[in-house]
Amino acid sequence: MMKTNKIIALLSLVLIPMMASAQWTQDTTFKATDGDSFFENHGVAVDGQGRVWIQSYYWVTEDLITQRDLGDDGVPDTISTGAIYVYNQDGTPADFSPLIDIEYEDESTPADTLYRRWNGESYEAMSGRGIEADYNGDIIISSFDRLIKISHESVKAVAKVVVNGSSLTEASADRDGNIYVSNVAATDAPIYKYDSNLENPEELVTLTSGFSRDFQVSPDGNTIWWAGYTGPGVLEYSREDEFSSFPTVPDTVLRGYKVESFDLHPQTYHLWIGSGSLNDVPAEGIQPQTWYAFDYATLGSDETRMDSIQWAAGADISAGYDESRPRGLDFSADGQTAFVGVFNGLSTEFDVQKFTTEQVYTSNEDENKNEIPEGFSLEQNYPNPFNPTTNIEYTINQAGPVTLKVYDMTGREVATLxxxxxxxxxxxxxxxxxxxxxxxxxxxLQANGVRLTNKMTLIK
Structure with missing residues (x-):
């Protein structure tokens, strides 16, 4: 009998853009700007109820009537401000969207206006710096120098902290609910770790260079990937466990990528990164305006692209690309729907796009994720390595259409078995x-909605 094989199903998407284009399909019915005026996307997050939160960078999308009358004309001041827009996955606005200010669950903390702040003399403008969903589906907003945590159930704030320094990056979170953030300009800037209540700050590492809009923390909190997209690649800080310190000198991985956005797939935990843009051009062989997925456990040794999604450019400005800069990415809980956002999407009618796949994601990475359905397996070929013939065994639990194909490491199909x-x-x-x-x-192997893959080595 063959052994049950729990190979991560997403390996089937190893195969760079030409393969990924057959897996991910843009849903053009999702147009989040219909009826709204947001632009210049700076983050996308999917909350615990599947709603899509979209943050714009600028603060001139809505009007805010203040409680002050600076003109002494008896009329409260009306100023331009920004908002966060929230949509159902079909593109219809949530009933509480747009969010111009945030009320607090304790009903005693004054509401926070997200894009304007009275500094004692004037209405100070604050840009949207990033938006993230934690593992519970709650939303973490970076609003210039503040982090605000919002319950996805009540849509009210449950915690806030003002972080030292200037403009913040998008936040990241680990599986235990801890929240991480740093400053965009990374010279002598620390990466802070807060608990789930945005309390008890801890400085983990001190960054020495780079300029990042976003960064990512592993589920266990023991690895940090810092973009520094003006640098040679992604900086990786990794420690053995929570009782160890992070190194002062990081490793450099994913060289040539100019990363402005990160995310972890909710089922496979593959690390997704934005590749770069015409503003920050990635190295040869890396397509701009594309998000690539990697097995983060092998970064630095095996950086095979596991999957990809490419922004649907709105104009053929240069080799099929436009001015857009990959700035936001998040997935539905089942991993089958992706929402991607760009900054400077001038040639498109909207700054956020929805992509879907029929791929069924399964993984054996930990006990929290589903296993491959009983009765499906794809065994290691034998012999392996081989020259020039080998055998491949597989099992399916019900009759139906089956495809078994072979690809090279560039994604080119070389055989249909x-x-x-x-x-x-x-x-x-x-x-x-x-x-x-x-x-x-x-x-x-693809059969009955399940896809499994494996690697084999030919030696002549």
């Missing part, structure tokens, strides 16, 4: 690679 309706049970397929060169290849 099965493309037919197959009976339930165990099957063995022989693969002859006589016409291929030595190297690592990916074989991918």
């Amino acid at each position: 099965v493309n037919a309706r197959m009976s339930a049970g165990e099957h063995v397929v022989s693969f002859d690679a006589s016409n291929l060169s030595s190297g690592v290849y990916i074989y991918s």
Whole structure:
């Protein structure tokens, strides 16, 4: 009997943009700007009820009637301000959108206006700096130098902290509810860790250079990826456990990527990064305006692209790209819907796009995620390495259409081994690679809504 194989299903999407374009489809019915005036996206987050929160950078999208009358004309001042817009996944506005100010659950803390602040003399403008959903689906807003945590159930603030320094990055969160943030300008700036109530700050590392809109923390809080998108790649700070210190000198991974946004896939925990733009051009072979996924456990040694989503450019300005800069990404809880946002999307009619996939995501990374349905498996080929033939065994739990394909590491399909309706049970397929060169290849099985993949090595 073959052993149950729990290979992470997302490996089937290893295959760079040409493969990913067949997996992720833009839902053009989602147009979040219909009836709203937000622009210059600075963050996207999906809350615990599946609603999509969109943050603009600027503060001139709405009008705010103040409680002051600076002109002494008996009429309260009306000033321009910004808002956060919240949508259901079908693109209809949530009933509480737009959010211009935030009320607090304790009913005693004064409401916070998100984009304007009275400094004693004038209405100070504050930009939107990022928006993140934590593992409970609550929303963390970076509003210039403040972090505000909002319950996705009450849509009221439950915590706030003013962080030392100037403009903040987008926040990140770990599985225990701790919240992390830093400053965009990273010279001598610390990365702060707060508890889930935005209290008990701790300085984890001191950044020495770089300029980042966003960064990402691993689920266990023991690895930090700092973009510094003006630098050579992503800086990785990694410690052994929560009782250890982070190194002062990080590793550099994902060289050549100019990252402005990060996210972790909610099912596979693959690390997704924005590749860069025409403003910050990535290295040769990396497509701008694209989000790529990686197995973060192998960064620095194996940086195979596991998946990708490309922004649907609105104009052919330069080699099919436009001015847009990848600035926001988040997924639905099942990982099958992605929302991506860009800054400077001047040639599109909206700054946030929705993509969907029929991919069923399963993983064995930890006990919190679903396993592959019983009766499905894709075994390691044998022999492996091989020259030039090998056998591939798989099992399906019910009859139906089956495809088994082989790809090279650039995503090019090199063989179709099965493309037919197959009976339930165990099957063995022989693969002859006589016409291929030595190297690592990916074989991918798709059947009954489940996709599994594995790697094999040809040595001649």
